[in-house]
Amino acid sequence: MSNLILLGVCFLSGMLFRRSGRFPENTTQVLNAFILHVSLPALVLYHIHEVKITEEILLPALMPWVLFFLAFSFFYLLYKFKKIEFKTAVCLTLTAGLGNTSFVGIPLLDAYLGKSSLGYGIVADQLGTFLTLSFPGIMLASVAEHGSWQFKPLLKRVIGFVPVQALLLAFLLRPFEYPEWTKTVLLRLGDTLTPLALVSVGYLLNLRTLKGHKNTLLLGLGMKLVILPLLIYYIFRPFTSDPLMFEAIVLEAAMAPMVTSAIIAIERNLIPHLAGLMLGLGIPISFGTTYLFLTVMRGGFL
Secondary structure (H helix, E strand, O other): OHHHHHHHHHHHHHHHHHHHOOOOOOHHHHHHHHHHHHHHHHHHHHHHHHOOOOHHHHHHHHHHHHHHHHHHHHHHHHHHOOOOOHHHHHHHHHHHOOEOOOOOHHHHHHHHHOHHHHHHHHHHHHHHHHHHHHHHHHHHHHHHHHOOOOHHHHHHHHHOOHHHHHHHHHHHOOOOOOOHHHHHHHHHHHOOHHHHHHHHHHHHOOHHHHHHHHHHHHHHHHHHHHHHHHHHHHHHHHHOOOHHHHHHHHHHHOOOEOHHHHHHHHHOOOOHHHHHHHHHHHHHHHHHHHHHHHHHHHOOOO
16 A cells, blocks of 8 residues: 555656746656666666576566567557557557556555465566566667667667666676675665656646547557456466466556656657656556456456
């Protein structure tokens, strides 16, 4: 519950900061730069180094990859049929195709399924969502930002992205034990990610832009909170006999948009107001839709 209260406090603080007029116009850019160069790399260096990799976690780790490519396929088709622009397709892929499997996902899993489900959520987040964002997610954002599919420049931009460098370093350091002070420092720095990100999104969010993005927002949130979790339900149901794992996979797929992917869409100027709306409205709405998913699953309605 404290995590969810913190989400609301930080988000509302960002909105109030903008209304106060006491913060510079580039506040969002400064906060995002700190998140992407300090907070996120610290989290990656800690969690990717510490997570235990076994055969049992294959399905939870695979789910975010499937979710992302389903979202990309759908929004790319809309782009090819000239229903939306390419930047809009990428913005929606980053926000609807990547879920908040940690800061919102872990507390909700704990509340809905109990602590025994948290291992599945952590694996889905660290080996699924983080890795999906770090490679296909960043590649897609770079293509949309620069308008180029050329391999060498694209690879250079991906490798030059600090969180990706942290990810590669974390894998290289897995054979070595971190000193305790290193773990503490990385965790403390990583703890700044969600508060700063929610302040940043709250600062950017302008509900007056809702009218211009209403149809696209409904499309994105409908895909993220309803359609894609349903597809994950039917795709993964034949592959697991463990009810707890299955429920955790589906609920993680149904979580609100990922904070970091929305920040990247904003930072890369990929329809930033739409990204802010997807995150700012998606989080509170997801509290109801995830509970509805759990009720429907347990009631045998699917």
